[in-house]
Amino acid sequence: MLIKLLCLGGIELSSNIFHPVTVGRRMSIPRFLTAAVCASIAFGAAGQSVTIEQVIKKVQEQQKRTHTLQADFRQEKELALLAKPEVSTGTFLYSRPNNVLWTYATPKRVQMVIANGTLTTYYADLAKAERIDVKKFEDRIFKYMGATGAIDELARYFDFTFTDSKSKPVFVLDLTPKNRAVGKRVKRIKIWIDKKSYLAQKFEYVEGDGDITRYEFTNMRINEPVPPSRFAIALPSNVKVEQMKIQ
Numbered sequence: 119m120l121i122k123l124l125c126l127g128g129i130e131l132s133s134n135i136f137h138p139v140t141v142g143r144r145m146s147i148p149r150f151l152t153a154a155v156c157a158s159i160a161f162g163a164a165g166q167s168v169t170i171e172q173v174i175k176k177v178q179e180q181q182k183r184t185h186t187l188q189a190d191f192r193q194e195k196e197l198a199l200l201a202k203p204e205v206s207t208g209t210f211l212y213s214r215p216n217n218v219l220w221t222y223a224t225p226k227r228v229q230m231v232i233a234n235g236t237l238t239t240y241y242a243d244l245a246k247a248e249r250i251d252v253k254k255f256e257d258r259i260f261k262y263m264g265a266t267g268a269i270d271e272l273a274r275y276f277d278f279t280f281t282d283s284k285s286k287p288v289f290v291l292d293l294t295p296k297n298r299a300v301g302k303r304v305k306r307i308k309i310w311i312d313k314k315s316y317l318a319q320k321f322e323y324v325e326g327d328g329d330i331t332r333y334e335f336t337n338m339r340i341n342e343p344v345p346p347s348r349f350a351i352a353l354p355s356n357v358k359v360e361q362m363k364i365q
Contacts, residue, residue, distance in 0.1 A: 168289075170280040180316075187212045189338040196330040210335070217349045233349040240351050247353055250362040275300045276307065287313050288320075302326045 193206045208222040216235075222228040227242040235253035240246075276293040283290075293307040303326050310320040320334045353359065 168280075168282055170278055170291075176316075183341075185214045185341050186344045187338065187340055188342060188344070189335040191336075192334045194332045194334075198328060211344065211348060213344045213346075213349070217346070219349055229351055231349050231351055238351055240353060240357070245354070245357050247351075247357050247359045248362050249359060250364060252364075255364075289313060 187210070189210045191208060191210050193208075195204045197204065205224075206222050206226070207224050208220065211217075211219040211221075216232065218232045220228075220230040222230075229238075229240045229242070231238050232252065235251060237250045237252045239248045272293065275296055277296055279292040279294070281290040281292070289311040291309040291311065293309075295301040295304065295306075305324040305326060305328075306322075307324075308322045309318050311317065312319045317338050318335065319338075320332065322330060322332045324330050
């Protein structure tokens with residue numbers, strides 16, 4: 119559930135390939151990591167009162183046991199410049215230690231994969247692909263695919279509020295910035311965790327400018343076999359490949 123943490127730490131990776139929702143917009147890599155990490159969070163201790171400390175411990179324990187994760191997702195963005203929310207749907211796939219695949223099916227067909235130290239984004243409708251070498255950032259990127267690093271560092275920047283309402287089927291984790299500098303980038307993070315599956319089924323983050331992004335994950339499968347070939351994008355011969363650089 120990393121939100122702009124790399125930026126807060128002084129790294130801004132600007133390129134539209136890190137967020138395939140809207141082609142041509144310049145985004146930062148933390149937005150790509152956001153859902154990847156949230157999708158991999160699991161919580162336990164349903165049916166009894168729990169504390170935030172217990173929840174964090176369960177997050178860390180579950181992450182150590184998670185080797186693969188597959189899910190369907192729905193992404194919704196509310197932007198000041200748009201009259202109505204922008205909705206995208208697709209699938210998410212993660213395999214330890216360092217493979218991630220986002221497949222956006224609607225409204226635009228986009229695949230984004232990290233494999234073998236390279237981030238490749240393929241825009242099928244445009245017959246275009248972009249590649250960027252992320253080897254020197256891999257340790258940092260995939261640190262946040264595990265909960266331990268993410269939780270520990272998020273606690274440096276955010277205050278946590280945990281709600282366990284007996285009348286609701288979800289736990290809620292609410293994060294608010296500890297200082298004004300962080301608040302300029304992100305105003306709030308909110309995560310809903312299903313009490314039956316103990317998985318994060320939905321989350322929302324509000325950026326400093328008021329833009330809102332929501333993700334909802336369904337049909338989540340943990341530790342099912344995933345062949346390495348799933349992370350290889352076969353580009354058609356007519357696709358123009360552009361080598362990008364981190365700025």
